Amino acid sequence: MNKKALITISIVVGLLLVGGGVVAYTNDQNTKEEQQKMAMQKKADDEAMVKKAQDSAMAKDTVAQEGDSMAKDETMAKQGSYVTLADYDKDPSKYADTKKVYFFHASWCSICQGIDKEIKADMSKIPAGVTLIKTDFDSSTDLRKKFGVTVQYTFVQADNTGNETAQWSATSLTDVLAGIKS
Numbered sequence: 001m002n003k004k005a006l007i008t009i010s011i012v013v014g015l016l017l018v019g020g021g022v023v024a025y026t027n028d029q030n031t032k033e034e035q036q037k038m039a040m041q042k043k044a045d046d047e048a049m050v051k052k053a054q055d056s057a058m059a060k061d062t063v064a065q066e067g068d069s070m071a072k073d074e075t076m077a078k079q080g081s082y083v084t085l086a087d088y089d090k091d092p093s094k095y096a097d098t099k100k101v102y103f104f105h106a107s108w109c110s111i112c113q114g115i116d117k118e119i120k121a122d123m124s125k126i127p128a129g130v131t132l133i134k135t136d137f138d139s140s141t142d143l144r145k146k147f148g149v150t151v152q153y154t155f156v157q158a159d160n161t162g163n164e165t166a167q168w169s170a171t172s173l174t175d176v177l178a179g180i181k182s
Contacts, residue, residue: 080126082119085135085143098131099157101180104144106137106152111171115153118173125173130180155179 080098088095105112119125119132126132135143137152147156147164155176157166168179 080130
């Protein structure tokens with residue numbers, strides 16, 4: 001073979017290799033773009049599924065809470081109740097015929113957490129006619145000042161006019177119940 005033919009063949013092979021490389025690179029880029037589009041679509045689909053599940057769960061929670069609220073109203077006659085200050089403030093007249101005991105609770109207080117857990121574990125231990133009002137120690141500064149509360153896990157019993165009738169600290173539900181005055 002002559003030198004010209006070898007050069008021509010080398011140039012053609014080189015062009016084919018370069019052209020093939022360009023085609024392969026372009027195909028690879030297109031594949032990556034398709035994969036990115038598919039990944040974005042999957043992510044959007046996943047987010048939509050999560051949102052739908054959350055919405056469904058929230059709807060079930062709302063129904064459960066409404067059911068719990070009705071159940072609490074029905075059982076209040078049989079036993080006392082344990083409510084947050086916000087729930088109490090929504091309709092204090094629901095608790096007019098009960099002994100009101102403010103439980104100054106802090107989320108960071110291990111004693112408070114223990115008492116809260118004890119109460120929730122067996123609500124039947126709260127005597128009929130008693131309403132324990134879970135009161136946030138950190139944010140209820142007006143009530144703290146009114147009753148002179150300086151320590152979390154303090155309990156304040158108040159009459160229907162909102163005046164203090166008893167105050168004590170407790171480290172267990174037994175101590176809480178022992179402090180309630182007749």
